[in-house]
Amino acid sequence: xxxxxxxxxxARGETVERPPxxxxxxxxxxxxxxxxxxxxxxxxxxxxxxxxxAAEVTVQPVDELGVDAAIIFSDILVIPEALGLxxxxxxxxxxxxxxxIASAQDVAALRxxxxxxxxxRYVFDALDATKQRLDNxxxxxxxxxxxxxxxxxxVEGGGSKTFSxxxxxxxxxxxxxxxxxxxxxxATAAYLKEKARHGADLIQLFDSWAGVLPPAHYRExxxxxxxxxxxxxxxxxxxxxxxxxxxxxxxxxxxxxQVVQLDWIADIEAARSQVQGQVLQGxxxxxxxxxxxxxxxxxxxxMLDAFGRKHIANLGHGVYPDTPLDGVKAFVNAxxxxxx
Numbered sequence: 153x154x155x156x157x158x159x160x161x162x163a164r165g166e167t168v169e170r171p172p173x174x175x176x177x178x179x180x181x182x183x184x185x186x187x188x189x190x191x192x193x194x195x196x197x198x199x200x201x202x203x204x205x206a207a208e209v210t211v212q213p214v215d216e217l218g219v220d221a222a223i224i225f226s227d228i229l230v231i232p233e234a235l236g237l238x239x240x241x242x243x244x245x246x247x248x249x250x251x252x253i254a255s256a257q258d259v260a261a262l263r264x265x266x267x268x269x270x271x272x273r274y275v276f277d278a279l280d281a282t283k284q285r286l287d288n289x290x291x292x293x294x295x296x297x298x299x300x301x302x303x304x305x306x307v308e309g310g311g312s313k314t315f316s317x318x319x320x321x322x323x324x325x326x327x328x329x330x331x332x333x334x335x336x337x338x339a340t341a342a343y344l345k346e347k348a349r350h351g352a353d354l355i356q357l358f359d360s361w362a363g364v365l366p367p368a369h370y371r372e373x374x375x376x377x378x379x380x381x382x383x384x385x386x387x388x389x390x391x392x393x394x395x396x397x398x399x400x401x402x403x404x405x406x407x408x409x410q411v412v413q414l415d416w417i418a419d420i421e422a423a424r425s426q427v428q429g430q431v432l433q434g435x436x437x438x439x440x441x442x443x444x445x446x447x448x449x450x451x452x453x454x455m456l457d458a459f460g461r462k463h464i465a466n467l468g469h470g471v472y473p474d475t476p477l478d479g480v481k482a483f484v485n486a487x488x489x490x491x492x
Contacts, residue, residue, distance in 0.1 A: 153288060159221040160291045162464050163354055163389050163411050165431055171456060171463045172220035173487035174293070175480065177470030178213040179225045182480055185212055196241045200227050201274045207281035214290055217484050221291050221354075224282060224347075226275055228297030228358060231339055232306050234268040236261070239305075252309040252317075259332050265339035269346040279350040294352030296344055298359035298394075299336040299381075300374035306332070315364050322365075322373055329373060337377040341384035348388040356391040356413070357381065363396020370394075375403055382408040391433060395469065402426040416468025420458045432459060435468040441479035448479055452486035461492060 154160070159172040181187055186209050190199065199205050206225045214222050229239050229247055239249045253259060263271070282292060297305075305311075307318040322329050344355050357378055362370060374394075382390050393413035394400045404412050405427035412427050414420070414434035423432060440451050456465065465487040471480060 154291055155289050156220055160353055163431055165462060170490050171465045171487060173465040173484050174219040174221040175467055175471045178219060179209045181473035182471055182475050182477055183212050183216055203274055203277035203281050206278035207285050210282045211285045217481060219484060221293055222286060223293040224279055230272055230275060231302050234271040235339055236263045237306055246311040249309045253306045253332060256328055262335060265335045266342050268339035268343050272343060276346060276350045279347060279352060283351040291353035292351055293354050293356055294347035295356040295358060296340045298357045298374060299333045299340060299377040301359050301361045302336045303333055304361045315361055322369055333373060333377050337380050341381045344385060354389045355385060359394040362394035367399045370397055370400055379407050405430060431462045431464060433464040433466050438467045438469050438472050441475045441483055445478060445482040448482040449486040452483055456490050
């Protein structure tokens with residue numbers, strides 16, 4: 153089906169000749185063509201909500217870097233928006249929600265979660281346009297934020313170092329917390345199933361704020377909803393990324409998902425022993441790509457040797473916006489030149 157299906161074969165656990173490679177946030181400010189396009193627009197949300205433009209930037213890293221998969225250009229916060237909770241994206245600050253969720257009345261006022269896809273037509277149009285532009289060259293990844301991470305933004309009102317308001321709700325009103333998390337999970341599952349129908353070959357769930365929860369709360373308020381989404385997606389392969397929650401790796405290994413993403417702090421050998429059967433993805437330190445090219449190449453080979461087979465090469469988090477393009481290319485090319 154694809155000219156290059158290495159990524160999908162590796163995600164399914166099949167024997168491959170080398171690890172596939174892509175980068176989280178590969179469609180972004182590391183590319184001069186992306187920066188030029190952004191400069192012509194009113195802001196980030198215009199880019200996300202304009203299907204042809206989202207498709208253009210999705211394909212840019214495939215053309216420029218030669219990565220083995222594309223990931224649709226979108227935002228995790230389209231889910232609260234689809235539920236009726238709008239946000240603004242402030243340059244160099246991040247998302248801000250004028251209204252937050254603080255009560256049972258606020259949760260009840262959200263739109264029905266199963267209707268979320270009806271409000272996200274532009275995302276599916278972007279998927280259709282991207283598939284056409286890719287012309288079966290490489291697979292396409294769809295994604296969403298995990299329910300706890302979306303909950304954190306909806307309650308907190310924006311980014312935070314501690315997410316203390318969101319965490320406080322878990323203690324003060326666990327029943328209400330579960331009601332909100334269930335709505336988010338149902339909306340996310342419906343949205344991702346529609347993404348798969350529009351050509352997403354694999355889904356990645358980003359639990360960006362997993363690390364602020366203690367293990368017991370992570371199991372109760374996050375993993376159970378990730379599990380719900382994985383089961384709803386059926387035959388579509390899923391990658392789960394619980395950033396800064398290395399205690400959760402064994403539990404993620406028991407989910408109905410195919411790939412477990414590691415952050416750059418995770419110990420590869422320990423993770424391999426904790427995850428049975430799944431493919432691991434990661435986990436180069438993003439700041440490694442600021443090093444001299446020869447150092448990047450050597451570090452990449454060491455990482456690939458440590459992972460062995462059943463591995464998808466990536467960073468331990470999204471590539472940073474000011475990362476030198478030569479450093480990114482050195483990483484990608486080192487992986488592409490590696491053989492088992």
